[in-house]
Amino acid sequence: MPEGPEIRRAGDRISRALVDKEIVKSNFYYVRIKDREEIVKNKNIKEITTRGKAMLIRFKNGWTMYSHNQLYGRWTVNLNTTKIKSTRALRVVFKTKKHTVRLWSATDIDLLPTSEEHEHSFLKKIGPDVLNESCSYKLIEERLTSKTFHKKKASTLMLDQTVFAGLGNYLRSEILFDAKIHPDDRPFDLDKTRITQWAKSIKNISHLAYKTGGFTVSKYIADRNKENGEPRKSYRHAVFMRYQYECLNCKSRIERKWYGKRKLDFCPSCQIQTGKIKPSR
Template sequence: MPEGPEIRRAADKISKVLIGEEIIESNFYYERIKEKEEIVKNQNIKDITTRGKAMLIRFKNNWSMYSHNQLYGRWTVNLNTTKVKSRRALRVVFTTNKHAVRLWSATDIDLIPTDEENEHSFLKKIGPDVLSESCSLDLIEERLTSTSFHKKKASTLMLDQAFFAGLGNYLRSEILFDAKIHPDDRPFDLDKTKITQWAKSIKNISQLAYKTGGFTVSKSLADRNKENGEPRRSYRHAVFMRHQYECLNCKDRIERKWYGKRKVDYCPSCQIQRGKIKPTK
């Protein structure tokens, strides 16, 4: 599933060809929004923003299109003269004098008044967007130590969209490695120094992934891993999808833990568990 950085980059990409341009045609093929499509059909677009893994396209008539890509959704941008062939299900098309912007295969799309965005069933439940400028280190530390979250395992907390919106599976492994936090530790188990480092890693790794298109290590490290024969899914990360490779810091072997059906890759030497959760009686 695309995570916050990927959705933010998609929003940037389509903003460049839609904002300030006349929409000469828009078509909505997703059944859930068919009955409302006339409200926004051929409306020009005012701005495009993201809230975690959700995108909001705001029209000049004060309506918004909410979309969440889920596992298979994808945005594409082509010249409007390009013939596109795809086996994906086409959901939405915006056409300008030069470009065609298409949303494919997404299964969570809605049309809502812009002033009611915060009441949307998904948006009202999520926490602050980790990539937002308003998401400060102080705010992250405050939420890490709040009674709502401080007794949750790191492995659980990093996927909790009520904690922060936009974090996902690869960011979870990479953030915890960067902060040297064991997946089973809780904020409650850690001192302030570790909490501060965790907060910095949440912000810094998310921003790095946004700037680099999903890379969470430096270009030099990625190039070195690539030269060592690692595939792209692993060489662009420090631990995620590097199960059984050497840790970049200590040379120990990266290990993998499963939580439900989702994996966390981590270094057992760099990420030593500090707290032990007592069994409930």
């Protein structure tokens, strides 16, 4: 599933193609919104924004198209002259004089007045988007240490969209490694210094992934991992999908834990669980 950084990058790409451009043609094929398509059909677009893994396309007539890609949804942007071959189910099409933007396969799409976005069943329950400027380090710390969340394991918190919007499986592993937090630790178990570092890692790793297209290590490290024979799915990360590879920091072997059916990769030496850390003398 694409995570917050990937959806934000898709929104940027779609914005360049559609915002303040004349929409010469649009089609809405998804059954759930078919009865309201005339409200926004061929209407120009004012802005496109994201909240976590959700995308909001706001039309100039005061309506919004909400979409969530979930596992299979995908946005594409092509020149009108590009011939498209796909077996995916086409959901939505926007066409300008130059580009065609398509949403494929998604099954969570809705049309609603922009003024009622906050009442959408998904949007009203999610936490702050860590990529937004309004989501500060301080706010992240406050969320982690709140009575609602402070006794939940890090492995759970990092996927709970009501805590932070946009985090997913690869970001969970990468953030916890960067912050040196064991996946079974809870904010309740940690001192303020470690909470502060955790908050910074949530913000910084998410922004790095957004800027680089899913990379959570520097180009130097990624290139070095690639030269060592690692595939793309692992060389662009520090621990995620690097199970049994050497830790970039200490050369220990990366280990894997399963929570439900979702994997979490971590370094057992860098991410020692609280209570097992030997006190300094």
